[in-house]
Amino acid sequence: MSKDAASLFWLYNTFVILVFLCGIYLVAVTKNLIKVLIGLELLTKAATLLIIVAGYSTGHIATAQALIINLIVVEVVVIAVAAGVVLSIRKKYGSLNVKNISNLKG
Amino acid sequence: MTMLDYVLLFMMAGFSVFAAVRRSLLQCAFGLAVVSILLTIMMFRFNAPLAAVFELSVCAGLITVIFVYAISLSRVHTQEEEQQADHERKLRYGVLPYIIVAAGLVIYFLQAPLIFTAPPSQAVNDVREVLWNQRLFDIIGLLLVIMAGVFGVVVLFKEKDANE
Numbered sequence: 001m002s003k004d005a006a007s008l009f010w011l012y013n014t015f016v017i018l019v020f021l022c023g024i025y026l027v028a029v030t031k032n033l034i035k036v037l038i039g040l041e042l043l044t045k046a047a048t049l050l051i052i053v054a055g056y057s058t059g060h061i062a063t064a065q066a067l068i069i070n071l072i073v074v075e076v077v078v079i080a081v082a083a084g085v086v087l088s089i090r091k092k093y094g095s096l097n098v099k100n101i102s103n104l105k106g
Numbered sequence: 107m108t109m110l111d112y113v114l115l116f117m118m119a120g121f122s123v124f125a126a127v128r129r130s131l132l133q134c135a136f137g138l139a140v141v142s143i144l145l146t147i148m149m150f151r152f153n154a155p156l157a158a159v160f161e162l163s164v165c166a167g168l169i170t171v172i173f174v175y176a177i178s179l180s181r182v183h184t185q186e187e188e189q190q191a192d193h194e195r196k197l198r199y200g201v202l203p204y205i206i207v208a209a210g211l212v213i214y215f216l217q218a219p220l221i222f223t224a225p226p227s228q229a230v231n232d233v234r235e236v237l238w239n240q241r242l243f244d245i246i247g248l249l250l251v252i253m254a255g256v257f258g259v260v261v262l263f264k265e266k267d268a269n270e
Contacts, residue, residue: 008107014213015115018206019141022122025205029198034176038134041169042122045141048161049118049148056152062233068149068157069237072164073248077255079169083176084259096180 005057012053020046033086033096037079044075110151118144123206127199129192131180135173142166156233 023042030036048068055064086096093101118141125137142165149158 008111011107011111011214012115014210015119017213018119018210019122021206021209022119022126022202025202026126032131034131034173034180035134038125038138038173041138041165042125042141045122045138045145045165049145052149052152052154052157055154059231061152061154062231062236065154065157065233066236066241068154069160070244070248072157072160074251076164076168077251077258080172080255081258083172087176087179090180 009053009057012049016046016050016053019049031098033089033098034083037082037086040082041075041079044071047071114144114148118148119206119210123203127195127202129195131177132174135170135177138173139166139170142169154233156237 019042023039023046026039026042027036030039048071051064051067051071052061055061055067089101090096095101121137121140121144125134125141128134128137142161146158146162146166149155149161
């Protein structure tokens with residue numbers, strides 16, 4: 001990896017970690033189920049950016065693109081099903097707040 | 107690296123924090139869509155147009171629509187709940203921007219040496235070749251994931267109709 005590519009990778013890597021931190025923080029702190037999904041999306045965005053920058057820096061951009069297309073397909077399936085589950089929970093309990101879904105407590 | 111790289115990256119971090127801390131779920135979904143659009147621009151700049159088009163159409167488009175649909179079915183808070191939620195939200199999310207700025211400065215100035223070396227560049231650089239000719243087994247996995255997703259959505263909505 002050349003010096004320019006390494007510094008570009010490091011700069012983008014810094015922001016990947018920041019977006020990842022946002023996602024982790026949101027998933028850990030929020031009590032709203034839709035916000036949990038938004039946190040998961042932020043985590044996926046960070047992973048996507050890391051893959052594309054790594055592919056660009058190492059000269060394997062085609063492999064990175066193929067991997068990202070797979071990632072996006074999995075991401076949209078996970079979000080669609082999770083949104084359906086969240087809507088079902090909302091219908092059953094009348095709330096999206098995890099504090100009110102006491103039946104899930106172990 | 108140009109000025110545009112920095113602008114895009116700072117905007118991405120900013121809108122990530124925006125999506126995390128805003129009270130309104132619609133504004134959170136909007137922030138997420140903007141993050142997707144910024145990611146799309148970066149992909150175009152990294153010469154990855156196919157992934158960029160997927161990201162723009164699916165992540166910025168379809169997933170935002172899914173979120174808006176889910177949010178539209180949720181209940182609006184009463185005045186009392188709103189005040190309570192506002193107070194809790196300030197306690198919970200007030201610290202996030204400071205964490206992000208502090209973490210960004212620490213990570214950037216840490217400048218840890220890269221501990222990996224790139225593999226020899228013998229890979230094919232045509233995405234069509236990689237996507238259609240170099241993958242065999244994972245296509246089956248991908249198809250199974252798509253079918254599982256379709257099946258899950260159909261079952262959930264079918265159950266919803268039956269309950270109504």
